[in-house]
Amino acid sequence: MEYQVDCSGWSKERLLEVFMTLPKHANAKIILCWEEDKIENSWEKLVGNYLNNLGVPPHLNGYHYLKYSVARCLCHPEELESVTKILYPAIARKFGTTSGGVEHGIRHAIQKTCENGRTTEWENIFGKKYVCCSKKPTNSQFIAALSDFINLNCRGI
Numbered sequence: 001m002e003y004q005v006d007c008s009g010w011s012k013e014r015l016l017e018v019f020m021t022l023p024k025h026a027n028a029k030i031i032l033c034w035e036e037d038k039i040e041n042s043w044e045k046l047v048g049n050y051l052n053n054l055g056v057p058p059h060l061n062g063y064h065y066l067k068y069s070v071a072r073c074l075c076h077p078e079e080l081e082s083v084t085k086i087l088y089p090a091i092a093r094k095f096g097t098t099s100g101g102v103e104h105g106i107r108h109a110i111q112k113t114c115e116n117g118r119t120t121e122w123e124n125i126f127g128k129k130y131v132c133c134s135k136k137p138t139n140s141q142f143i144a145a146l147s148d149f150i151n152l153n154c155r156g157i
Contacts, residue, residue: 044067047146052124057109060109062104065095065106068108072091073147080140080144083143
């Protein structure tokens with residue numbers, strides 16, 4: 001049995017009240033959702049819009065990995081310092097895959113976007129260095145550039 005409880009803004013009394021009303025099961029799993037989870041989810045929606053504007057194919061696993069990774073880096077910018085040791089394993093756990101699969105999926109999504117992407121949006125985010133994808137950004141560069149762009153342009157959200 002699994003229970004998900006949104007605890008955002010709750011007092012200790014309210015939290016205790018909810019725990020007391022939950023049925024008692026020996027193998028019950030209770031998932032607490034805090035404000036940070038909501039923030040990360042709202043960032044994911046915005047990041048999805050940017051990925052769509054860039055032309056990242058949404059049917060690719062890499063699209064979902066990118067969406068989650070950029071949203072996660074907006075909430076935890078320090079994870080950009082250790083993409084392969086912290087960020088990829090976190091994404092792999094969320095999506096039930098391996099770190100290598102995450103790396104490959106993101107690389108593949110960037111490659112497909114470079115082949116079919118929208119030049120104007122690329123130039124807005126990545127500058128002239130990567131226009132028309134004559135030189136495509138690495139996974140880390142892509143995640144960092146999109147995170148920075150969104151952070152600078154949308155911090156009021």
